[in-house]
Amino acid sequence: MKPRVSLQDSALRSGNFSLRIDPVRNEDAGLYEAQVKYNTEVHICHVELGVITVTLSPPRPVVEDELLLMSCNSSHRASLVETCWFHDRHLDRTSRTFCSWSGAVSILRPAMSDAGSWRCQLRYSDNEIISATYNVQILGFDGPTNPVVYAGAGSAAH
Numbered sequence: 001m002k003p004r005v006s007l008q009d010s011a012l013r014s015g016n017f018s019l020r021i022d023p024v025r026n027e028d029a030g031l032y033e034a035q036v037k038y039n040t041e042v043h044i045c046h047v048e049l050g051v052i053t054v055t056l057s058p059p060r061p062v063v064e065d066e067l068l069l070m071s072c073n074s075s076h077r078a079s080l081v082e083t084c085w086f087h088d089r090h091l092d093r094t095s096r097t098f099c100s101w102s103g104a105v106s107i108l109r110p111a112m113s114d115a116g117s118w119r120c121q122l123r124y125s126d127n128e129i130i131s132a133t134y135n136v137q138i139l140g141f142d143g144p145t146n147p148v149v150y151a152g153a154g155s156a157a158h
Contacts (some may be wrong), residue, residue: 001028017045020140026051029075051075054120062110064140071104072120072132079125086119112140 006020013157015157021028029051038042052074062068072083078115085105103122107114121131 021049024049024051026053049094050130051124052130052132054118054132056134058134060137062112062136062138064138065109066111068107068114068126068136070107070118070120070134070136072122073103074122074130074132076122076124076128078128080122081125084121084123084125086121087114088116092115112138114138127128 001021004021004025007023008016008018008020011018017034019032019034029049032047032049034045034047036045052072054070054072056062057069057071068083071093072085080103083103102114103120105120115131115136117132118136119133121129123129149157
C-alpha cells in the first residue's frame with residue numbers, strides 16, 4: 001500500500017499508533033490489526049475499515065443540461081434498505097428532475113443550481129446508516145437570465 005500508508009512518527013511516543021491511508025481505495029476495505037509491543041506486553045487492536053464511494057456518470061466535468069447519474073455504494077455487508085440524497089443539507093424529494101433508486105440519483109437536466117454539496121445516506125437491514133458527501137461542479141452559464149450586457153465605450157466589459 002506504499003506510498004499511501006503512513007504512521008505519524010511524532011505521535012508514537014505519546015502512544016498514538018494510528019495508521020493513515022491517503023487516498024482510501026475500495027480494495028482497502030476490511031479488517032486491520034495493530035500489534036504494539038512494549039517490554040514484555042503485547043497489545044492488539046482490531047479495526048474494520050468500511051469504504052463508501054460516490055461516483056458520477058459521466059465522470060467530470062458535469063456539463064449543464066446533460067444527463068447526470070450519481071451513484072453511492074459501500075462495502076457494508078448487510079442488505080441495502082433505503083437511499084436518501086441531500087443537496088446542501090436539504091432532502092431533495094420534491095424536485096421535478098430527480099429520480100432515486102438503490103443508491104443512485106439521476107439529474108435529467110442539471111443546472112448551475114444543482115452544483116454544490118451532495119450527501120448520500122445509505123440505510124441497511126442491520127440499521128447501520130452510512131453517508132458520504134461529494135462536491136458536484138457543473139460547467140455552465142451562471143449569469144443574468146437576459147444575456148445582454150451593456151458597457152460604456154472605452155470601459156471594460158466582463
